[in-house]
Amino acid sequence: MASKAAVRPLVLLSKQTRGFATAARRTTAPLQQTTRPARFDRQQLRNGFRRGYADQKKVKKGRWGVLKWTWRLTYLSVLGGLAYTGYGIYINRNPVEQHAPDPNKKTLVILGTGWGSVSLLKNLDTENYNVIVISPRNYFLFTPLLPSCTTGTIEHRSIMEPIRNFLRHKKASVKYYEAEATKIDAEKKVVYITDDSEIKGSISQNEIPFDMLVVGVGAENATFGIPGVRENACFLKEVNDAQKIRKRIMDCCETAAFKDQDTEEVKRLLHMVVVGGGPTGVEFAGELQDFFENDLRKWMPEIQDNFRVTLVEALPSVLPSFSKSLIDYTEKTFKEETIEIRTKTMVKNVTPSYIEAEFTDPSGKKQLEKIPYGLLVWATGNALRPLVKDLMSQIPAQKDSRRGLAVNEYLVVKGSENIWAVGDCAVANYAPTAQVAAQEGAFLARLFNQMAKTEEIETELHVLSDEQGKAPNQESRDKIFADIKDLQKRLRRVKQMGPFEYSHQGSLAYIGSEKAVADISWVTGNVASGGQLTYLFWRSAYLSMCFSTRNRVLVFMDWMKSYIFGRDVSRE
Numbered sequence: 001m002a003s004k005a006a007v008r009p010l011v012l013l014s015k016q017t018r019g020f021a022t023a024a025r026r027t028t029a030p031l032q033q034t035t036r037p038a039r040f041d042r043q044q045l046r047n048g049f050r051r052g053y054a055d056q057k058k059v060k061k062g063r064w065g066v067l068k069w070t071w072r073l074t075y076l077s078v079l080g081g082l083a084y085t086g087y088g089i090y091i092n093r094n095p096v097e098q099h100a101p102d103p104n105k106k107t108l109v110i111l112g113t114g115w116g117s118v119s120l121l122k123n124l125d126t127e128n129y130n131v132i133v134i135s136p137r138n139y140f141l142f143t144p145l146l147p148s149c150t151t152g153t154i155e156h157r158s159i160m161e162p163i164r165n166f167l168r169h170k171k172a173s174v175k176y177y178e179a180e181a182t183k184i185d186a187e188k189k190v191v192y193i194t195d196d197s198e199i200k201g202s203i204s205q206n207e208i209p210f211d212m213l214v215v216g217v218g219a220e221n222a223t224f225g226i227p228g229v230r231e232n233a234c235f236l237k238e239v240n241d242a243q244k245i246r247k248r249i250m251d252c253c254e255t256a257a258f259k260d261q262d263t264e265e266v267k268r269l270l271h272m273v274v275v276g277g278g279p280t281g282v283e284f285a286g287e288l289q290d291f292f293e294n295d296l297r298k299w300m301p302e303i304q305d306n307f308r309v310t311l312v313e314a315l316p317s318v319l320p321s322f323s324k325s326l327i328d329y330t331e332k333t334f335k336e337e338t339i340e341i342r343t344k345t346m347v348k349n350v351t352p353s354y355i356e357a358e359f360t361d362p363s364g365k366k367q368l369e370k371i372p373y374g375l376l377v378w379a380t381g382n383a384l385r386p387l388v389k390d391l392m393s394q395i396p397a398q399k400d401s402r403r404g405l406a407v408n409e410y411l412v413v414k415g416s417e418n419i420w421a422v423g424d425c426a427v428a429n430y431a432p433t434a435q436v437a438a439q440e441g442a443f444l445a446r447l448f449n450q451m452a453k454t455e456e457i458e459t460e461l462h463v464l465s466d467e468q469g470k471a472p473n474q475e476s477r478d479k480i481f482a483d484i485k486d487l488q489k490r491l492r493r494v495k496q497m498g499p500f501e502y503s504h505q506g507s508l509a510y511i512g513s514e515k516a517v518a519d520i521s522w523v524t525g526n527v528a529s530g531g532q533l534t535y536l537f538w539r540s541a542y543l544s545m546c547f548s549t550r551n552r553v554l555v556f557m558d559w560m561k562s563y564i565f566g567r568d569v570s571r572e
């Protein structure tokens with residue numbers, strides 16, 4: 001160490017000497033030239049040269065300074081980003097030991113692994129309860145990017161997060177059963193579960209008793225009882241729906257290109273109909289048209305004259321929850337993209353090759369029209385799951401609720417004491433969105449954490465009050481009394497939790513051609529924007545919202561992959 005320290009100044013010194021020497025060499029060269037012509041005053045020339053040289057250096061230093069700092073900042077942010085990503089990956093791959101659950105604690109059963117339930121689990125202190133999660137889906141799905149999976153812009157596994165990985169990182173271990181809850185007995189406090197997977201063991205049905213239950217099972221696809229929808233249409237809710245659509249798009253294209261295919265049949269096969277003008281339907285239509293424009297048209301030129309996308313909506317406009325200017329912008333953009341929008345058109349019947357839809361003609365008369373299709377995607381909203389319907393039928397206070405489990409401001413299912421509901425299966429007067437479900441889940445986690453703290457303090461208070469009764473003298477009685485007062489103050493603070501309040505962050509939708517629309521809640525009100533910059537915002541917002549570092553990296557790589565190589569047009 002000592003020798004190193006001694007060497008360092010020497011090295012510096014030699015550098016400085018070298019620096020002076022170079023400077024001296026540089027400055028002497030022009031001076032030698034000036035000695036020859038006698039007309040010039042040497043001092044003047046030197047001053048002039050110095051001033052010029054100094055000025056030039058000043059300008060250069062300023063520019064170089066900015067560049068140097070920009071470079072350093074970029075370099076440091078890249079290093080910081082890499083280190084953060086690396087750390088995230090390391091933590092994800094190396095879970096630490098978990099505490100075993102305490103059998104004396106209450107059993108909290110959570111149904112579902114969607115937005116509501118996972119947000120609850122993310123924020124819950126699992127040491128406070130014996131937590132059991134039941135869901136037929138052993139992963140969390142980032143639904144906002146699901147429409148991109150239908151065309152291969154993003155691979156489905158990039159937006160899935162295994163629930164096992166996630167639960168393994170909780171402090172106290174959580175039990176997970178891959179099963180469907182088939183019935184909830186609210187009175188007996190039991191959930192009946194069934195293993196619905198292909199492979200079943202000798203036991204595939206069981207019961208789970210609970211002290212507290214959270215229902216976060218989401219919703220089914222609404223068909224409004226229209227005949228033929230379930231049999232013939234594709235839905236867009238789960239990963240297998242997106243995979244089915246992706247296969248079907250390519251099947252339609254390849255069948256249309258079959259030798260000597262009938263012209264009418266080619267037109268039918270290449271007509272892609274989307275029913276539902278909400279964000280899901282609009283995003284899917286935009287993604288599909290992009291797929292055609294950027295890839296299909298190139299690799300299958302024979303289909304380019306007949307490929308069409310039509311969006312059918314019963315209401316007078318698409319994206320009804322967005323502001324008027326954005327609705328107009330979306331409709332204009334769709335027109336440019338050649339996506340046909342059929343508003344005020346109600347589907348009445350669906351057959352394997354066409355839909356029958358009712359629309360109002362310009363004279364105001366209702367007409368029925370047959371619209372042939374190759375692919376039909378149904379994205380019209382939510383309906384109750386049988387499990388939820390059954391639970392509602394057991395609770396008299398739920399008899400007037402139609403759209404889901406009616407909950408109070410603390411998300412307690414009305415008419416029950418120990419059952420809560422979150423997300424699409426709960427009716428709390430908010431739209432059925434991931435944003436609402438996630439905020440409800442986070443609220444419940446805070447509530448449960450506080451309830452556990454309250455119970456802990458109340459137990460301590462009981463112990464202290466017993467001790468106070470047995471205290472040998474006044475001094476120790478006073479001391480215990482002071483502790484009790486402290487605890488009571490803490491208890492009051494902990495119990496102060498307001499009801500659930502939803503804070504709307506805004507709505508986003510991709511509309512194709514690298515354009516998006518956004519209605520963002522801002523301090524001063526609502527900001528509506530649409531276009532390519534909004535599309536960059538859409539991408540960065542969703543990238544940052546992805547569940548894990550792994551998802552973020554995979555989604556980013558998928559975007560890069562489809563940008564560089566294009567989307568894959570193979571059928572599987």
Ligand SMILES: Cc1cc2nc3c(=O)[nH]c(=O)nc-3n(C[C@H](O)[C@H](O)[C@H](O)COP(=O)(O)OP(=O)(O)OC[C@H]3O[C@@H](n4cnc5c(N)ncnc54)[C@H](O)[C@@H]3O)c2cc1C
Nearest residue numbers: 112113114115116143144181217218423424432433434435
């Ligand atoms: C394609 C698409 C795009 C979307 N885009 C957006 C968007 O951009 N922004 C936005 O805010 N919202 C969006 N949404 C809506 C959002 O996904 C839903 O509102 C959200 O998923 C609701 O969360 P949830 O927890 O109630 O239900 P889900 O996320 O649907 O999860 C339900 C869970 O319950 C499980 N389950 C089902 N039945 C049972 C049973 N019997 N027993 C146990 N478990 C069961 C399911 O397997 C699943 O794990 C989109 C939805 C779709 C389909």
